[in-house]
Every structure is written in structure tokens, then in C-alpha cells.
Amino acid sequence: MGGTELSLLLLLIPPLVHLRSPLANTFKTFKKYEYEYTAETENGVTGTTGLTNGPKLSCKVVVEVPQTCRFILSTSQCQLSETFLMEAYPILSRNSLKFMVQDDGEVKLFPETDETPTILNVKRGIISALLVPVMEEEGSKYMETLHGLCKTDVTVSSRGNIANNVTFIRDLSKCDHFNPMKDFTSPLALMSGLDFPLSQLIRSTQTCSYQFDDKTQHMTTGTCWEKVTQCFVLMVSRFLYICADEANMKDLHMEATADKAPTQTKDTMLASMRELNALSQTDDGERRAGLFHKLVSEIRQLRNETLSHAVTEMLEVSSLLTWQALAQCGTPECTSAILKILRTFDRSSLEIDAVVYSMGFLPNVNIQDMLTMAQYKQSKAIMYSLSNSIRR
Numbered sequence: 001m002g003g004t005e006l007s008l009l010l011l012l013i014p015p016l017v018h019l020r021s022p023l024a025n026t027f028k029t030f031k032k033y034e035y036e037y038t039a040e041t042e043n044g045v046t047g048t049t050g051l052t053n054g055p056k057l058s059c060k061v062v063v064e065v066p067q068t069c070r071f072i073l074s075t076s077q078c079q080l081s082e083t084f085l086m087e088a089y090p091i092l093s094r095n096s097l098k099f100m101v102q103d104d105g106e107v108k109l110f111p112e113t114d115e116t117p118t119i120l121n122v123k124r125g126i127i128s129a130l131l132v133p134v135m136e137e138e139g140s141k142y143m144e145t146l147h148g149l150c151k152t153d154v155t156v157s158s159r160g161n162i163a164n165n166v167t168f169i170r171d172l173s174k175c176d177h178f179n180p181m182k183d184f185t186s187p188l189a190l191m192s193g194l195d196f197p198l199s200q201l202i203r204s205t206q207t208c209s210y211q212f213d214d215k216t217q218h219m220t221t222g223t224c225w226e227k228v229t230q231c232f233v234l235m236v237s238r239f240l241y242i243c244a245d246e247a248n249m250k251d252l253h254m255e256a257t258a259d260k261a262p263t264q265t266k267d268t269m270l271a272s273m274r275e276l277n278a279l280s281q282t283d284d285g286e287r288r289a290g291l292f293h294k295l296v297s298e299i300r301q302l303r304n305e306t307l308s309h310a311v312t313e314m315l316e317v318s319s320l321l322t323w324q325a326l327a328q329c330g331t332p333e334c335t336s337a338i339l340k341i342l343r344t345f346d347r348s349s350l351e352i353d354a355v356v357y358s359m360g361f362l363p364n365v366n367i368q369d370m371l372t373m374a375q376y377k378q379s380k381a382i383m384y385s386l387s388n389s390i391r392r
Contacts, residue, residue, distance in 0.1 A: 023069055023101050023131060023133045024068050024069060025133070025217050026132065026133055026212075026217060026218065026219055027063065027065050027071065028065065029065050029066075029067060029068050030065065030066070031064075031065050032062060032063070032064045032065070033062070033063045033064075033065075033218065034060065034061070034062050034063075035060075035061040035062075035063070035130070036058070036060060036061075037057075037058065037059045037060070037061040037075075037126060038056065038057070038058045039056070039057045039058075039125065040055070040056040040057070041055050041056075055080065055081070055082045056080070056081045056082070057078065057079070057080050057081075057089065057122070058077075058078070058079050058081075059075045059076065059077060059078040059079075059089075059092065059093075059126075060075065060076045060077045060078075061073065061074070061075055061126055061130070062074040062075075062076070063130065069100055069101045069102070070098075070099075070100045071098070071099050071100065071101075072096050072097070072098050072099075073096065073097040073098075073099065073123060073126065073127060074093075074096045074097075075092050075093050075123070075126070076093045077093075078090070078092040078093055091116075091119060092119055092122060092123075094119075095111070095112040095114070095115050095119075096112075097109060097110070097111055097112075097115070097120070097123050097127075098110040098111075099127060099252075101131065105142075105143065105144050106144055106252075107127065107131065107144050107251070107252040108249050108250070108251070108252075109124070109127075109249065109250040109251070109252065110249055110250075111123075111250060120250070124146050124252055125146050127146075127252065128144075128145045128146035128252060129146075129208065129222060129224050130219070130222070131144075132166075132168075132208075132210050132219055132222065137154075137156075138154050138155055138156050139153075139154055140152065140153055140154070141154055143168075143170075144252055145170070145175065145206075145252070146252065147172050147175035147177055147178040148175045148176040148177025148178065149175065149176045149177075150170045150171075150172065150174065150175040150176075151170060151171070151174060152168050152169070152170045153168070153169045153170070154166065154167070154168060155167045155169070160214040161214050161215075162212055162214060162217055163212065164211060164212050164214055165209070165210075165211055165212075166209070166210045166211075166212070167207065167208065167209050167210075168206075168207070168208040168209075168210075169205065169206070169207050169208075170205070170206050171205055172205065172206050206224060206225065207224070207225050208222065208223065208224040208225075209222070209223050209224075210222040264302065264303055264305075264306040265306070266302065266306055266307075266309065266310035266313070268298055269295065269298040269299055269302065269310065270310065270313055270314070270317065272291060272294050272295045272298055273295055273314060273317050273318070273321060273322075273325070274317055275291060276288065276291040276292060276295055276321060277317055277318045277321055279291065292324075292325070292328075295321075295325050296325050296328050296329055299325055299326070299329050299331075299334060300329055300330075300331050300333075300334070302333060303333060304332075304333045304336055307333050307334070307336075307337050308336065308337060308340060311337050311340055311341060315341070322341075323338075323341075326338050326341075330364075331364070332364050332365070332366050335359060335362065335364070335365050335366065335369065336366055336369045338355065338359075339356070339359075339369050339370075339372070339373050342355060342356065342373070343372075343373070343376050347376070347377050352377055352379075352382070353377075353379050353381035353382060354381070356370075356373055356381065356382045356385050357381040357382070357384065357385050358385075359385060359389075360384065360385025360386070360388040360389050361388065365389050367386075367389050367390060370382075370385060370386045370389045370390075371386065373386075374386045
């Protein structure tokens with residue numbers, strides 16, 4: 001009998017510990033919460049008309065609570081639209097995402113092994129905007145968000161049995177994982193890297209407003225303004241029990257993702273290159289700049305294995321265009337392609353030393369590529385470039 005009583009006591013202890021978390025009151029155990037979720041980016045120019053456009057994502061979001069502070073996020077009926085184009089976004093609904101909130105507020109994610117970083121980042125944004133505990137008092141608090149741990153100023157505008165209308169304001173640039181995404185630019189540009197801090201210079205403040213039901217303490221609506229607008233509307237909540245699988249754990253803050261085309265093919269890029277090469281035989285010279293920009297953009301979308309196989313065909317179309325496009329590209333894949341072409345040169349060629357030496361000063365050169373180049377030709381310039389790349 002004593003052993004049975006002890007086992008029962010141990011089973012009861014964990015829920016009592018987790019009840020200290022404010023989220024335990026917002027998302028009750030064995031219930032399922034359904035929300036209508038919308039995230040929209042508005043693009044416009046100051047001083048012009050009020051017309052704005054940009055991508056808009058809408059989904060039905062379901063949050064299940066199988067255990068206290070353990071959650072399962074599911075998305076369905078997702079649609080991605082931009083201006084007048086709307087299409088289904090089924091890849092976002094393929095997998096559910098399990099996550100938990102620890103006693104200190106830290107969020108741990110357990111995605112499926114086939115979940116891509118891009119889709120996981122979208123779901124991180126949903127979780128970050130959704131996991132809002134009932135606030136009992138105003139002041140400054142540190143909260144876990146999509147951008148890491150952020151100092152948040154809390155303001156309560158109306159109160160019943162609980163705080164019904166709550167506003168959060170946070171400076172994202174002060175969050176411990178606020179890392180603006182950097183796009184690739186030409187290594188030949190006189191002034192490069194200016195796009196990196198731009199997201200901080202324009203605006204980095206996030207403001208979120210939430211409404212809570214006074215009786216159930218559920219978050220019924222929520223809106224966040226940042227570079228995107230996120231909206232939640234509670235549709236229904238009901239009881240449900242599902243066991244969670246805690247594996248493949250990740251943090252809530254965003255991961256860096258490679259901006260590559262989901263379908264890798266060289267055909268579109270080669271078609272643009274042939275069209276650009278044929279312009280010299282026409283009177284459409286004014287299209288050259290636009291086509292060249294399109295060509296470089298398409299090359300940046302290719303992964304290393306795809307671009308590596310396309311280099312031979314690119315040289316057959318035009319060796320001059322190939323060198324111009326790869327030099328303007330700036331991605332590690334383009335650097336690898338340049339070095340692959342150089343390895344077809346005669347080893348005594350001084351062009352190899354000059355190009356490889358200059359590449360040693362680039363910030364994103366692949367060390368394995370430089371090692372391969374050093375094996376191909378062991379000159380002072382190449383060895384210096386290799387050592388400089390390793391030190392970086």
C-alpha cells in the first residue's frame with residue numbers, strides 16, 4: 001500500500017510544479033484552441049498614395065494542450081497571397097509542431113525531421129505571437145520571442161477579474177537573437193554590406209495588443225505590428241488529449257535559411273543566359289541591364305550541385321557572360337563555380353594566382369574549395385589566400 005501511495009504522489013507533483021507558469025491559466029490542459037491567423041507585409045513609399053501591397057499568409061491554427069505547458073501546433077487551410085494572386089500553401093500544413101514551455105519561460109520545439117527551416121521559422125512566428133500569459137501587473141519583463149529573449153514593457157488598459165486588454169512594446173534590436181537577414185551582394189561593389197543593418201535603421205520596435213476573456217482567461221484576439229502584421233482570433237476551444245513526442249529539440253528564435261529555389265533546375269537560368277547573349281544581334285540593347293540582373297538572381301537561387309553541373313553549358317553559351325555573372329553573384333556557390341573553372345586552366349597561368357589571391361579576402365569563401373585549389377596549384381599566392389580564409 002505504501003508503494004502505491006508513493007507512486008500516486010509522484011504522479012501528482014509535476015502538474016503542481018507547472019501551475020506556477022502563467023501560461024497554465026491561458027492554455028488549460030486537455031483542451032484544444034482554434035485560431036484564425038493572418039500575417040501580412042505591407043510595402044509602400046512615403047509621400048505617395050496610401051496604396052500598399054505585399055505577401056499575406058492566412059491559416060487556421062490549432063493549439064492542443066495534452067499536458068500542462070506542453071503543446072501541439074497544427075496549421076491547415078493555409079493560403080499565401082500577394083496583390084491579386086492567391087494560392088494554397090499546403091506544405092505549411094504537412095506536419096504538426098510539438099513544443100513545450102519550461103518554468104523559466106524558455107520555449108523548446110520538437111519538429112519533425114523533414115520540416116524545412118523556412119517552414120519552421122513561419123511556425124516560430126505563430127508561436128511567438130500566440131504564447132502570451134495572463135498579465136497581472138504592468139512593468140518590464142523579459143519574454144521569449146521569435147527574436148530571442150526580449151525586454152518587454154507591459155501596459156494594461158482595462159481590467160476585470162484579470163487584465164483584459166494588454167499591450168506589449170519591445171525594442172527588437174535589444175533582443176539577444178535579433179539577427180537581420182543579409183542578402184548577397186556583388187563582391188565587386190564599391191560599397192557593399194549596407195543592406196545588413198537596414199532592418200535596424202528603419203524600424204525595430206514591435207507592438208502587440210491582446211484581449212483576454214474575463215471568465216475563461218483565454219486570449220481571444222491579438223495583433224502584432226512589426227515589419228509584418230499578425231492577427232489572431234479565437235474560434236473555439238474544446239477538450240482533447242494527445243501524447244507529445246519530445247525529439248529533435250530546437251529553440252524558438254529564428255534559424256538562418258538558405259534563400260534557394262525549392263525546385264533546382266538549370267534550364268531557366270540557361271534560357272535567360274541565351275536570351276541575354278542573343279541581344280547583341282538585335283536592337284533591344286536597353287533590355288540588357290534587366291536581363292543581366294535576372295540572370296544573376298537566378299544563379300543565386302541555385303545550390304552548389306546544380307550550378308556545378310551547369311558551368312560547362314554556361315561556358316558554351318558565352319564564356320564572357322559566365323565570368324561576368326559569376327563575379328557579380330557573390331554567393332559561396334558562385335565562388336565554387338569560379339574555382340572549378342580555374343581548375344581547367346593551365347597550372348602555370350598567372351590568372352589563377354590573381355583570382356584565387358583576391359578571393360582570399362572575401363568573407364564567405366568555402367575553405368574546402370580553397371583546399372582543393374591549393375592541391376591543384378601550390379603557389380605562394382594561393383597558399384596565402386588559403387591561410388587568410390582559414391583565419392577568418
